[in-house]
Each structure stands twice: as structure tokens, then as C-alpha cells.
Amino acid sequence: MNLLHILSTALIYVGIASAALKNYTIQDDDPAVTYSQIPLVTCPPTTCSPTMANLFNGTATVTDGPITVSFTGSAVYVYLGASGPCFFTIDGVTAGTFPGSTLDELNQDERLVYSNTSLTDEEHRLAIYPGALVSLVAFDYVVYT
Numbered sequence: 001m002n003l004l005h006i007l008s009t010a011l012i013y014v015g016i017a018s019a020a021l022k023n024y025t026i027q028d029d030d031p032a033v034t035y036s037q038i039p040l041v042t043c044p045p046t047t048c049s050p051t052m053a054n055l056f057n058g059t060a061t062v063t064d065g066p067i068t069v070s071f072t073g074s075a076v077y078v079y080l081g082a083s084g085p086c087f088f089t090i091d092g093v094t095a096g097t098f099p100g101s102t103l104d105e106l107n108q109d110e111r112l113v114y115s116n117t118s119l120t121d122e123e124h125r126l127a128i129y130p131g132a133l134v135s136l137v138a139f140d141y142v143v144y145t
């Protein structure tokens with residue numbers, strides 16, 4: 001009886017905890033995204049990738065300047081293509097790098113270039129910095145939990 005009660009109480013808490021975890025997507029043209037420099041290209045009308053259908057909601061933004069995204073959550077996943085290296089900061093602290101490949105990375109299904117699942121559940125500021133002089137970033141979207 002006691003054990004059953006403890007078990008069912010525990011199950012209810014587990015249920016509440018997993019129900020509270022939800023993913024939200026911020027796409028490249030969302031007001032939560034700030035571009036430090038005027039984007040070089042927005043797609044559409046330009047075609048960022050031969051298979052635009054692979055882009056989240058059919059859009060991406062190409063820039064060679066920093067991109068910042070504000071979100072409130074405990075995890076973040078970044079989807080983009082980059083012609084050269086780029087690095088990521090969270091709340092101003094360097095948190096990761098992506099060596100870069102080609103912008104064609106956006107053609108592939110898997111374009112997750114950075115994730116962090118160990119954040120405190122509060123407001124955060126993610127910044128994406130193209131690392132090299134001629135490094136272009138084709139930013140597609142961010143998912144946060």
C-alpha cells in the first residue's frame with residue numbers, strides 16, 4: 001500500500017516533468033533573432049540550397065556577422081551551414097565551435113552543428129560568430145527546450 005502510493009506519486013511527478021519539456025523552434029526570420037550586420041542574402045528569394053525544401057519552413061539567412069538568439073530554456077540546438085569555422089557563446093561565454101564545411105551542408109538532412117543540453121532553465125543569449133574573415137553562415141533555425 002505504502003509502496004504503491006510512493007510509486008504512483010513518483011510516476012505522477014515523472015509525468016509532470018516530461019510533459020513540461022517541450023521543444024520550440026526559432027527560424028532565421030524570427031524577431032528573436034538579431035543580425036549584427038545586414039544579412040548578405042535571404043532565401044527566398046535567393047536560393048540558399050538547391051533543395052530549399054530541406055530548409056526549415058523554406059527559409060535561411062546568409063551573413064558574415066554575428067547572430068544572436070534569445071530564448072528561455074534548458075537546452076539549445078543550432079541548425080546552419082557554414083563555409084568556414086564558426087563559434088558559439090552562451091551568455092557571453094564561449095561554449096563550442098563548428099569547423100565549417102560548405103554551405104551545401106544545408107542540403108543534408110542533418111545540419112545540427114551545435115547543441116547544449118546542460119543549461120539552467122532560464123533566459124539565455126546564444127551568439128553565433130563566423131570565425132574567419134570570409135566565413136559565411138547560412139542560418140536556418142534554432143530549437144530550444
Ligand SMILES: *[C@@H]1O[C@H](CO)[C@@H](O)[C@H](O)[C@H]1NC(C)=O
Pocket residue numbers: 021022023077143145
Ligand atoms: C528536442 O529536439 C532535439 C533535437 O531534435 C531532440 O534531441 C530532443 O529530444 C527534443 N526534446 C524534446 C523534449 O522533445
Ligand SMILES: *[C@@H]1O[C@H](CO)[C@@H](O)[C@H](O)[C@H]1NC(C)=O
Pocket residue numbers: 025027029057
Ligand atoms: C513559417 O514562416 C512564416 C513566415 O515567416 C511564419 O509566419 C510561420 O510562423 C512559420 N512557420 C513555422 C512552423 O515556424
Ligand SMILES: *[C@@H]1O[C@H](CO)[C@@H](O)[C@H](O)[C@H]1NC(C)=O
Pocket residue numbers: 090091093095096115116117118119
Ligand atoms: C553548455 O553551456 C554551458 C554554459 O555556458 C557551458 O559551461 C558548457 O560547457 C556548454 N556545454 C557544451 C556541451 O557546449
